[in-house]
Amino acid sequence: MDFQELVKFRRSSRWVFSKRRISDEDLKKILEAAQYAPTPHNRQPFEIIVVKDRNIIKQISEVEIRLSKEEVDGHIFWTRSKKELESKGVGVQVDVVPKFVHDLKDKPELIDDDEFWKKTMGLFSIVMQATAIMLIVIFDPKLPGIGPLKNLWGILGVGAVMQNIWLAANNLGISVHLISSQTMMVESIRKLHEILNIPKDYRILFLFRLGYEGKFGKYGTPYRRKLEDFVHLNKFSNKFTFKK
Ligand SMILES: Cc1cc2nc3c(=O)[nH]c(=O)nc-3n(C[C@H](O)[C@H](O)[C@H](O)COP(=O)(O)O)c2cc1C
Numbered sequence: 001m002d003f004q005e006l007v008k009f010r011r012s013s014r015w016v017f018s019k020r021r022i023s024d025e026d027l028k029k030i031l032e033a034a035q036y037a038p039t040p041h042n043r044q045p046f047e048i049i050v051v052k053d054r055n056i057i058k059q060i061s062e063v064e065i066r067l068s069k070e071e072v073d074g075h076i077f078w079t080r081s082k083k084e085l086e087s088k089g090v091g092v093q094v095d096v097v098p099k100f101v102h103d104l105k106d107k108p109e110l111i112d113d114d115e116f117w118k119k120t121m122g123l124f125s126i127v128m129q130a131t132a133i134m135l136i137v138i139f140d141p142k143l144p145g146i147g148p149l150k151n152l153w154g155i156l157g158v159g160a161v162m163q164n165i166w167l168a169a170n171n172l173g174i175s176v177h178l179i180s181s182q183t184m185m186v187e188s189i190r191k192l193h194e195i196l197n198i199p200k201d202y203r204i205l206f207l208f209r210l211g212y213e214g215k216f217g218k219y220g221t222p223y224r225r226k227l228e229d230f231v232h233l234n235k236f237s238n239k240f241t242f243k244k
Helices: 003-009 024-035 054-061 069-077 082-088 099-106 108-112 114-129 150-171 186-196
Strands: 046-051 133-139 175-179 203-211
Touching: 003 150, 024 046, 024 150, 046 054, 046 150, 054 114, 054 186, 069 099, 069 108, 099 108, 099 114, 133 150, 150 175, 150 203, 186 203
Parallel strands: none
Antiparallel strands: 046 133, 133 203, 175 203
């Protein structure tokens, strides 16, 4: 696919993937894309675990997500109608935010309801298991960048790994779902380390679900700010204007 087209075509796919497996040949291409990502001083501060074992995927899918009130408010704050997204270009469309977040907004008392979270985890786990391969992307804080922003630079490098993987997969017709929600709670992080045998001095940043689109199709957010809204000419105070 043409590169400009690919960048715009890349999308989050948050539904159940089909049962089709990913070939080793395609998996190798995706991992090579990660291998060649730019990182500070070429230190390559990352490790990637390819999870194919169905039993381990099941265990990961059962690692708890449980939002705090602050997180629910954050989700809702960034939720937009299609019309708002078309004009502002920032945030996610109402139906991209999982239903359980809307339920929590309408009934905040559910936050302490174990039954509610059990049901929510049941649904989350079904989607998580409908995955051909999971890639667990881990940051090595022992290999940071240099200077006061150390770890931020290192993590920026892992961001480049993230994007390379995503573009390479989408270019091969393989869908991607990035999940960070399981790496936000201390107990869930501990559980993931335990399941995947990750040493304590590494930091899981996110995991990718990879697979082929099932019958539901894509489910991402194609809206963006206009170029004029974030590009400046010479000084921050000057807007860049584009010739039509
Ligand atoms: C660091 C990071 C964390 C993210 N975490 C999640 C997540 O936990 N669950 C999810 O469904 N999407 C997650 N996303 C995907 C974004 O919501 C998505 O990229 C954005 O809304 C734009 O939509 P698009 O990917 O379809 O273009 C994350 C993206 C990034 C870069």
